[in-house]
Amino acid sequence: MKLRMTCVQIVGLKTHLMPVVHVLHQLGCVQIDDIAEAGDVSARPLHLDPETVRTQEELGYLVARIEGLLSTLDAGRIEPGAPIADQAAGERAISDCVAEARAGLDTLGPVVQSLASRREALEAEQASLPRYEAVLRKLLPIVPPSARDAANISIGVLVSRGHLGVLDAIAERVLNLTGGRAEIAAEDVDATMRAMLIVIPREFSGEVEALLGREDISRLRLPAGFADQPPDAAVAALSRRIAAIPLELSQIKTELASLAEKWAPRLARWRASLRDCLEEFAILSRLGETDQTFVLVGWTPERDVPGVRRALRDEVGPAVVMQTLSLAPADRSARAPVALANPGPARPFQSLVRVFALPRYEGIDPTLLMALCLPLFFGMILGDIGYGALLFLLCLALLRRFRQPGALRDLVQILMMGSAWAVVFGFLYGEAFGTLGEQLGLHPIWIDRTSADQVAGLLLFTVAVGAAHVTLGLVLGVWEAFRERSRHLLLERGGMLVGLIGLFLIVSVAVKWLPDGFMTPGAVVLIVGIALLGSSLGWLGLLMGPIEFIGLVGNILSYLRIAAIGLASVYLARVANELAGSLGNIVVGVIVAVLIHALNLALGAFSPTIHSLRLHYVEFFRKFYEGGGRPFEPFGRKT
Amino acid sequence: MDATGLIAVGAGLAVGLAAIGTGLAQGRIGSAGVGAVAEKREMLGLVILLIAIPETMVILGFAVAAMVLLLGGGLGG
Numbered sequence: 179m180k181l182r183m184t185c186v187q188i189v190g191l192k193t194h195l196m197p198v199v200h201v202l203h204q205l206g207c208v209q210i211d212d213i214a215e216a217g218d219v220s221a222r223p224l225h226l227d228p229e230t231v232r233t234q235e236e237l238g239y240l241v242a243r244i245e246g247l248l249s250t251l252d253a254g255r256i257e258p259g260a261p262i263a264d265q266a267a268g269e270r271a272i273s274d275c276v277a278e279a280r281a282g283l284d285t286l287g288p289v290v291q292s293l294a295s296r297r298e299a300l301e302a303e304q305a306s307l308p309r310y311e312a313v314l315r316k317l318l319p320i321v322p323p324s325a326r327d328a329a330n331i332s333i334g335v336l337v338s339r340g341h342l343g344v345l346d347a348i349a350e351r352v353l354n355l356t357g358g359r360a361e362i363a364a365e366d367v368d369a370t371m372r373a374m375l376i377v378i379p380r381e382f383s384g385e386v387e388a389l390l391g392r393e394d395i396s397r398l399r400l401p402a403g404f405a406d407q408p409p410d411a412a413v414a415a416l417s418r419r420i421a422a423i424p425l426e427l428s429q430i431k432t433e434l435a436s437l438a439e440k441w442a443p444r445l446a447r448w449r450a451s452l453r454d455c456l457e458e459f460a461i462l463s464r465l466g467e468t469d470q471t472f473v474l475v476g477w478t479p480e481r482d483v484p485g486v487r488r489a490l491r492d493e494v495g496p497a498v499v500m501q502t503l504s505l506a507p508a509d510r511s512a513r514a515p516v517a518l519a520n521p522g523p524a525r526p527f528q529s530l531v532r533v534f535a536l537p538r539y540e541g542i543d544p545t546l547l548m549a550l551c552l553p554l555f556f557g558m559i560l561g562d563i564g565y566g567a568l569l570f571l572l573c574l575a576l577l578r579r580f581r582q583p584g585a586l587r588d589l590v591q592i593l594m595m596g597s598a599w600a601v602v603f604g605f606l607y608g609e610a611f612g613t614l615g616e617q618l619g620l621h622p623i624w625i626d627r628t629s630a631d632q633v634a635g636l637l638l639f640t641v642a643v644g645a646a647h648v649t650l651g652l653v654l655g656v657w658e659a660f661r662e663r664s665r666h667l668l669l670e671r672g673g674m675l676v677g678l679i680g681l682f683l684i685v686s687v688a689v690k691w692l693p694d695g696f697m698t699p700g701a702v703v704l705i706v707g708i709a710l711l712g713s714s715l716g717w718l719g720l721l722m723g724p725i726e727f728i729g730l731v732g733n734i735l736s737y738l739r740i741a742a743i744g745l746a747s748v749y750l751a752r753v754a755n756e757l758a759g760s761l762g763n764i765v766v767g768v769i770v771a772v773l774i775h776a777l778n779l780a781l782g783a784f785s786p787t788i789h790s791l792r793l794h795y796v797e798f799f800r801k802f803y804e805g806g807g808r809p810f811e812p813f814g815r816k817t
Numbered sequence: 818m819d820a821t822g823l824i825a826v827g828a829g830l831a832v833g834l835a836a837i838g839t840g841l842a843q844g845r846i847g848s849a850g851v852g853a854v855a856e857k858r859e860m861l862g863l864v865i866l867l868i869a870i871p872e873t874m875v876i877l878g879f880a881v882a883a884m885v886l887l888l889g890g891g892l893g894g
Contacts, residue, residue, distance in 0.1 A: 633887070732873065735877060738876050792870065796870060
């Protein structure tokens, strides 16, 4: 079922524009169309004044800042309280909210920024200092005593082990430069690098630095605070610093957590309120205007029209006029958005219909039919008391876990309905964990799927189900074609339906359900049906008509999968039971049986769902269903 | 080989060859489908469905096998 939609036009003075938009945003039940696409309204697109644009930009900037702060405080998902904009309608609430948010951000921003910068610096130190420490520790055993002399300085040099010759050349040139007053030691740092320590009198530091610069030798530069110390003192200082960093990081984390506790709810509330305001500004580009008034055209469910009218009158005043527009049926059908509204148990199936395509506004909504048939097909395929009951319990547990509405919850609910039908068919087939039920005294009420004698009956039953389902689809298709006054669709679907009736007559005669006298009328009806079907396809119909009809028969035979997949499941269960019994060890037997039954259960949840869906989408829907509806996306808070 | 054996082989070929055809089609649809899902996560439902579509072939193979067995008396031995 779909909600009936009403096209509404709201007109008011420009001074009432933002209050009206705010009320509609709060109501959340009006979809606002772009005025440029509403051809029957004489208004130009609304021009936003510079002040509005500036406010919009500021709101965007504030939201971005808030999101940045929430991310730094690691509180991006916190639930907001009631948005501030709820406190009062209109521009005053917006300006109050903006002022409060701006003041709060100016207070909090620098504090959080400083803590975040400090944390970043500490994390960088934490990553780099251990590397310096490791290199210096390697060098410590070879540090000459002169390195501790205040008159000398130490210079570290790192060279790849592939260029060790460079070290000798540098050492020789440094000795020449200082007249032999330098002391030089080298040590491998790791598998790829070798370090060299040069100790020279301070007066030669400039010349040696220049030499190393010219030769493009990479220096071992310690961070500020460690560079001017002798190597052993630097190592000790580095160790102390490395030990102190985690404590400082932990203090910063505590401070940020404390700030988050105090500020995050407020930030989340501002974010929600400002986002609401932003949405209200963003929708303005869809509106129209005359010199003094604004014009808004949109859609709302018929049942909500009085509520919208009342809210506008109460919140904004009688100066704002709302009227319903009556459109031509074709225009209405093309423009009206579609909102599915089915009763509770059928609601989860709306997700499955949407996956295929949203129905057109005037088209048939197949959700109810799907809710009726899909779980039934699932039950027919699985048909096992044990598997059905286990799946049902599993779905109950999952429903407790997935409390939020969504596709996953819908799927679990659908699976639960299917598993209930599986229990029912389990009694009809006499199956509980395959043949285990039979061994415990369970007997089939209707068909024994494990008996070779009864397989034919099962196959015929599934073909009959297919024939009924496809015929129902064709009847709906003919009705749809009749409503749309589409001669082409009427011939195509009507031809299929007539041909199918002819085929049913012939088959009934063949299996002796009808007297032989029905054979000729059946053949005539079949030929007439194929001729009608062919005539819908133009001159190619002579060839394509019979091919299309064979395709239709293929669609019906496709329902054999209900039996085929069910049989595969039964035989896998039988294998589990018989293999367990033949192993000779009860523990191993039980383990093997449980594993195979678990696999069968997983397949039993997945495969029947997919195939029942496929039977609907491919075999059933294609006989009558035409999607392409425009989803109803009301302007307002997403709750 | 007696007639029952030939019936069983025929039924096996009907399902087996149809299953090979289905497998080839599903392989191609599956690889394209995984690419589509990698680009757009919400395509998953549609892709699973598309993968299931060629299974009609094996179902028809099953129908032929069932007819061969039932009409030929291969089930009773």
